[in-house]
Amino acid sequence: MVSIVTSLTLLTVAGCGLRLETPPPTEPVPDAQETLRRDAVDGALLVGELAVAAGATSSGLDATSLATLAEAGTFADLHVTQLGGVYDSGLPEPDGDTDEPPSGATEQPTTPTTATPAEVLDALAASSASMREGIDQTDDGPFARLLTSIVSSQDASARQLAASTGTPLPESLALPTGLLVPETTPSGLTATDLSTIIEAEDAAGYAFEVRAALADGDVRAAALDRAVLHRARAEAWAQAAGTAGGAQDPRRVAYSVPADVPTAELAVQLESSLAESYAALTAEAGTGTRPPLADLSTEASLAAVAWGAPLAAFPGLPEQSTTPPAAG
Template identity: 40%
Template sequence: MEPHPPASRRARPLSAPAAVRAVVLAVAVALLAGCGVRLESPPPSEPVPDATELVRRTAVADALLVAERAGSTTTSPDLPAPVLDELGRIAQDAHAHARELGGEYRSGIEEPDEEAEPSAEPTATGPATPEAVVVTLVDAAARNRAAASSTSGGDLGRLLASVSAAQTVAATRLAALSGIPTPQAPSPQVPEPSQEEALPATPTPSASEPGSVETTAPGDGPVRPPQGMTAADYRALVASEDGARYALEVRAARADGDVRARLLDRSRAHGQRAEAWARLGAVDGTDQDPRRVAYQVPADDDAVLVRTLERGLAVDYATLVGTTAPGSRGVLVDLLVDGALTLDAWGQAPSPFPGMPELDG
């Protein structure tokens, strides 16, 4: 048998204070080690925006630039009161556009040196004049028209189309009040059925290469038939357009002079669109063709009748922008813009969101 070690060399149990000190030391070491790991982790970085977010941010920046330019122009003492009132309305609507689009993006990540970073706020670099505001509105409207047609989100596309229509109306009104040449408006043309094949979709900004947003307006290129419309959608459009044709034709027969010419011109436009939608929807001359010989015409005066018809069609086209496929909504966007311009020409108070009655309040 091996001899027992001397008592002085035998392991002794730790006293209570010593045990507590050991535990505290172990916990401290573990915490320090954990802190070391966190300190070595890379700081959070800004996420790369996808195509939809890039489109949204661009629309917000455009709206805020319009608001800034219009607001700064209202300080000019030399402008007549109607121009100042219109500039104030434009600025107010532009702020509403920015809010409804979601406002400026804020990641919550603090920059290392915020003072050294350029400001992301839109800045009016040109002179504060009505001409500068008109140019800003026209540019913003063109970008939103293109984005409304191409963005993947239907709800965002509908909103962008409505904002573009409002900006186009604002540019037209301000130009007329200021004696500036009227900006060119889109000329909608419903495509023929034969155009449905082999037309490339409108490109969208790449999520991996954020940068400029496509600014070519839908009406500037080949007209692509809307993809995703149902047979019921086609029949509803044909009936609405043909009903508008008939009502305005009846009223034109009772009018004279300039009013008669304007009513007839608009009646012909609606009749052509009804025919084109009937052909595109393959209901022309079939049992499914909803067009009738006569329709009931409301007993409103001419201007009220036109506004009632155009508001209904604007809602129809805005709704279809939200339900059809990206890259094929161009004609629907242009028809919404055209309807908003017609409403303004017939005395409708400007709306910040044409075709979206739920936001009119």
Template identity: 40%
Template sequence: MTVLTLGACGLRVETPPPAEPSPDAVEQVRGRTVADSLDLAAAAEAAAALPDGAVPSVATVLADVVAYAEQHAEQLGGEYVSGLPSPTGTPSASTPATRSVAEVLDRLGSATRTALTDADAVADGPLARLVASVATSRGELAVRLAQATGAEVPALVPDQVATADPSPTPGSTESPAGDALTAAEVAALALVHDEAGFGFEVVAAKLAGDQRTAALTAAAAHRARSEEWAAAAGIDGTAQDPRRASYSVPGGLDDPVVATALGRTLETSVADACANAVAQAGAGSRAALIDGLRRATVDAAAWGATPVPFPGLPERAQQPTG
């Protein structure tokens, strides 16, 4: 019998090169959000060099698009690198040249819709919270850029959300798999809305004219949402209901500056609570919570809040870089 020893003959078996790992669904969402952020930063930077991007009011927003998008990409972990060499002859992806500020606005709208869809669908709760915040920030930037240019605000909500009830009830946060918020988590939302309702009633008593009307409207809206969340948790009127008859408020509210600052604080607290609930809720059950984050962020801005890169995420960078 003849035995062929490959090693002795100097022969070796060729092993195939390592394969590029396929990203899972969570990594796809993270990578897509990073890619859109980098695309927005590049597009806004290019648009700033164009005549219509050099207008001071427009340039200010474009600078925030660049700064915020870069922070979004960084906080999401940056571009995925497998560590494997790129195949030779593989063309590298490039962002199409930006020809106008209007293109940046369109890209903001598209990226916002994508992130909103991903925030509701992704299985990872903390990533959903971060992506929801990014989507909210992009929406704010789109509105600001549209206002600066006099253009129409692009669609910011995916079609499947836009055609749904614009004011979904808290009970709709339960997913088909039954992965809903716990009663305690829903109670926390009832509490933060109730405190906001009380606070805005106090603010309304200290202000006059349109500001008083706005505060009364906000108070009624928060009281109504608090009732909805309490009913959804099954705690309305029970010993487990955390809501109180009154809440502490800062002194000096006779000064309109202090009163409006309280309005900002109340809405920001609601945004933070909704963002936290996004992380706690199951995939496919977050639409009402994400809408709450977006709505509270818009309302905080109406009371003078400065735009930040990560609405609802106080632990992350909250100061503009401009």
């Protein structure tokens, strides 16, 4: 008989010549957050590709329109970078001897070689709408804040492109108007958050009132309109927070208004600050309650542009205000 020790030895020696076959690694299935991120990247990529193609192939565009298209393309590149770029699984490319795509892979779209301003506007509107939905779906607060900023940037780019080229805006790109303040406070916001935004809106309203009283013509009318709106928003937020008229109401009788800053410049500062505040609140608010905050941030950033602020890749994100231009 062969002893048990001998049998085990023979088995071990034989096993040294065995090659266990393992399946090749496969790309992981993206979770909900990664899906939102990839969708945002895809939308920004398409905007950038179409903007470049339109700038190169659309005839009859003036210098302003071409500059607007180039800026939209540059912004799109910056958006893609901040969103994390195109996903790379790190897996080796499949062998080129088969026409069948690997399991789970999708055929990559070809880069457009021609485009029109209208197609760029459609892409901006579609990307903005998709990211706006993502703002309210993600569980990642900072990601919601980033999406809020990009939505505002794409909205402003679309409006400038439409104006410079005489192309109608897509109907889906509706301008946020009115109070926009929700009747109930968004989840996740603290009493300090609410007190801060109430006071900020009220202070902006007061500053616009002061400047309207000192101006005339179009400047007076524009300042007065913003004064009325910001005062109304302060009241609406105070009502939603349950502090209106009470001891916890942070509003004051008067605020300090700098006298040596031109009205348009002051208006840009006020509206940009509010855009920043509302973008920050989207990071604090819970899912299902963010759309009004995102809309308020976009409305304020558009108001800043109307007062003379330049378009920005990341309005409302002060840490991105000195972002260098994308490499060509």
